[in-house]
Amino acid sequence: MHVTKPAVPALTLLALTALAGCGGGGGATTAASTTVASPQGVYQGSFSTGGTHNTLVLENNQFYTLYGSTVAGAFTVEGFLQGNGQANGGSFTATDVRDATAAGQLLAGSLSASYTASNTLNGTLTEGSNTVTFTSSAVAASVYDYNAAANLNDIAGTWSMTSLRGYANTFSIAASGAFTATSGACTFSGSFKPRASGKNVFDVSMTFGPAPCILAGQTLAGIGIDFMLNNGKRQLLVAGLDANRSSSAAFFGAR
Template sequence: MEFFKKGSGMYGKKAAFSTLAILLLALEGCGGGGGGGSSASAPPPASAEGAYFGTMSDGRQHYSLVLENGQIYTLYGNTGSNNVFAVSGFLQGNGSSNNGSFSATDVKDASASGSVTAGALSASYVAGSSFNGSLTEGTSVVSFTGAPIGGAIYNYNTAANLAGVTGNWSLSSLRGFPTTLNIAAAGTFSGISSGCLFSGTIKPRSSGKNILDVSLTYGASPCILAGASLNGIAISYALPNGQQELAIALIDQTRTGTSAFVGVR
């Protein structure tokens, strides 16, 4: 089964590649003076943290993950007839939430060609209910809408289950190369992608949410990113046909080198 294929991307220039909500409510009280009366202000909006699924104005779909530290990862692509989400690229940025508005001005858009395009993302949100906005890259603007992901598919608010992803995976890389990955029970992994060897670690995120933190180091040539170390996240979610999809998105410290892998078992 093919999960990745070459084609157009977010702006018609990407190569296609076959991926929540916690409410952080703080109450502010204010004491009255004189007569000893008191009043309470309305609670401020919670952060945009969570997982959202929706559509984009370029005809694609997206899974967007806003993490507890403001980082955003967006996997974009389309759902095929077999209900597998075929990813054609991903976004990564460092943003912040403020009174129902989310902004990330340093977004990187990773394509299957290996290029990384700078952009900015802004959105309005109702925590746990909606995440709607736009991505701007140069003169190109793509708008999007987002709603919570059904808990039966993916529940951001449960702890990540490392045991659920251990074992062997047959994946495809962002650039379309077949990839074999073996994840040990302790969270170490090794893999090979078209002759390129790599290894690393995968572990549940310390936030207690359903995110796996991933660190990966590539070996020597023929690896395109020979010797590079990348960090990112992985998510695993159920498909309607009973299978499980694993998606991994990675970026290096300079935010110029990216990798991603997706597969179903």
């Protein structure tokens, strides 16, 4: 999300604005130096610029924020934030935020927030000299149960997906989680693996084939999340970065 532009509806860190009918709860682990539990879980809220967001904080304090808009009941990804946070006594900070845009940019930023575990996450996002504030509250488990293990049966099969850059893709996901994908003459493959923590998140890896793939020969890693929409369809969201956090990709689709 460019903080210099009006914020668009956002999908927070593996959470989902489309989850306005679909996502999140939070686990709780005790920080060593405080009685305040970690911010782990899924939060939904708004930016001072007017946009909304959903944020997923994982058990290791890594987070993803997918932002975009809801079209025909499904979420359209327009970019995502990723960072590695530190939680301490109700304070959550990250100095290494990357903002992956639809134009292929990776903008550097930082985040400073306060939290009450599985309840609220409020703070500021800064990119250069531009800052936006945000407020959010935890998504009800009845909408998206973060504490339930991810289920490969829910995503196995064929998906018509759209990339962050706007290209159509077909994903074929096996029962094992291995997948192959095509976008025109570009082919790539990888895997979805239920997160070892038992949370409702897939660890995703993807390796792109040669040109004409935009990310020819590159391997990215990140997360995948799926959830039921109010219209009875299931949505799948995927976001990842390469090891140097200099290349990004995201995909979204519903079936």
